[in-house]
Amino acid sequence: MFAKTSHNQLKMNETIAGFSKLSKEEKINWLAKEYFTPPQKAVELLKNYWNSNEKIQKLHDEFIENTISNFYIPLGVAPNFLINGKFSSIPMAIEESSVVAAASKAAKFWSTRGGFKATVINTEKIGQVHFIFKGDESKLELFFAQTKAKFFAETESITKNMRKRGGGILDIILKDKTNLLPNYFQLHTTFETKDSMGANFINSCLEQFAKTLKQEALVYELFSETERDVEVVMSILSNYVPNCIVRAEVSCLVEDLVEKHIPNPKAFAERFLQAVQIAEVEPFRAVTHNKGIMNGIDAVVLATGNDFRAVEAGIHAYASRDGSYTSLSHAKIENEIFTFWLEVPLALGTVGGLTALHPLAKLSLEMLENPSAKELMQFVAVAGLAQNFAALRSLTTTGIQDGHMKMHLNNILNQFEANDDERLLIRKYFKHHVVSHSAVVEYIEILRRPI
Incomplete structure (x- = not known):
């Protein structure tokens, strides 16, 4: 559609000062002139995707920096999900063909076979203060034991509202990581953030911990001058949440799996089980297998204004937790009963962030009847399991491409x-x-x- 001119190619190493201070129109005009031929065509295309509602467009402009337009992704819905005895329609924002159709198909299939069961196992989140301590480890341990109460006390103003909602700081422990890096230690902290994803809350607590750590170390009488110079490297939450787990499951008699494309349910169940077992032992297959699960998970996470990059990172780390990348889902056949399930870590929120700002995120949550964070975890896990079932059913019957x-x-x-x-x-x-x-x-x- 557009071509760079040789003039533009010569200017590739030049920079522009004050770009962020330009108006949106000025940014677009500069980009069009510098990179596109003809410039006006690029300007028209970018403006075609502006929202005609100025209030909505202003809201979108302020989500990020240097906004020039909107990049649309379709918002669809997968109906007929029977989850814990109740029917729901699940919103999904995704650009990939067949994902919403596959989820809907799986939802309908299981709606007549008992539906999906979903359970939140736990909701613990993690943050860490990473620091360097050059001294006697036993003295550091004693210092931490004597200072621990102060970490809680000096974050009371931050945790006050969260504690009212039943959340807050669960525990702080000192971790010795010197076997990995010289002089490396952590304040490893667990949190409960209730219906918020909690990133800002956690990071605020951690930054206060870092201040308290440095201040108290300076005056701790057992430390030498060198030991008092604690170097805080960084204070940040972790997107790996192996103790914030939700389980989704389907099961029925093997004979009840019968349908148009499954004339022999016993053979289908056995082949399905083999397909899952391959993903459990073969990383090359497991990556694609789990990508299919993430088709469902990411679509709901994005539709509800949550951070799908954080979710992706945490889930894939969880898939590798035993030292080898493996399937997130599992299957078994016992006593003529077919069971298919997954357990995934999901740190999600239904208040704060884009969930409270993006009009379609708010609409998506309303479609789900304004769930709590725990309930949203269940919807997301079920969407991932449904997507995985649909893909494996196709792979083991008609083939995925059809x-x-x-x-x-x-x-x-x-x-x-x-x-x-x-x-x-x-x-x-x-x-x-x-x-x-x-x-x-x-x-x-x-x-x-x-x-």
Whole structure:
């Protein structure tokens, strides 16, 4: 669509001063002039994605820095989820074809077989003060034991409101990490943040811990001059939350798995089990297997204004917790009962951040009947399990590409700007032919050949 000029290529190493202070219009005009030919085409495209409601656009402009436009991702809904005996419709924000359809299909399948069971196992979150101490470890341990109460006391103003909601600091422990790095120690802290994700709360507490640590070390009588010089490297929450776990599960009699594409439920259950076992032992398969789970998880996390990058990082770390990357989901067949489940760490919030600012995030939470953070954890885990079930059912029966490429067909038609008549003929043709990008392109070319 656009091409850089040789003039622009010569200017690649130049910088622009004060870019953040330019107006949005000025930013766009500068970018268009510097990087696109013709400039006006880029300007028009960026402005086409502005929201016509000035209030909403201003809100979006202030979410991040140097905003020039909006990057839209479709918001869909997967209905018919029976979770813990209650039906729900789950919002999903995602750009990938077939994800919402697959989740909906899995939801409908299990709605007549007992539905999904979801349980929050625990909700503990973690933050750490990382520091360097060059001295006698036994003296540091004694110092910590005598100072621990002060860490709690000097964060009371920060934790006051959280404590009213039943949350706060659960515990602080001193961790010796000198086997990993010379002189490296941590204040390892656990938190309960109730319905907020808690990042700002946790980080504020940790930064106060760091101040208290340095101040108290300076006057601790047992420390030498060198030992009093505690060096705080950083104070930050961890997105790895192995004690903030939710479990989602489906189960039924093997014989009840029967449906159109599963004429032999026993053979299907056994093959499904084998597919899961392969993902448990083979990292190359496990990564793609878990990516399918994240299709469901990320879509709900994004739709509700939560941080999907933090969720992704924490979940993939959890998948490697025993030293090898493995499947997040598991299956078994016992006493003629098929069971499929997953356990994942999820640090989510339903108050604060974008959940309170983004109009569609608020709408998504309202669609879920304004859940608590624990309830949202259950919805998200169920979406991940549903997505995984749908993918494995396809892989072990018809194959993954059949349904996926039929859903992807619309994207190909849009790419080639097919008109209504062409769309009708193409869809009719591919009802009985295998959909692939090259096959669709070839058929479009046939339709467009001059007679």
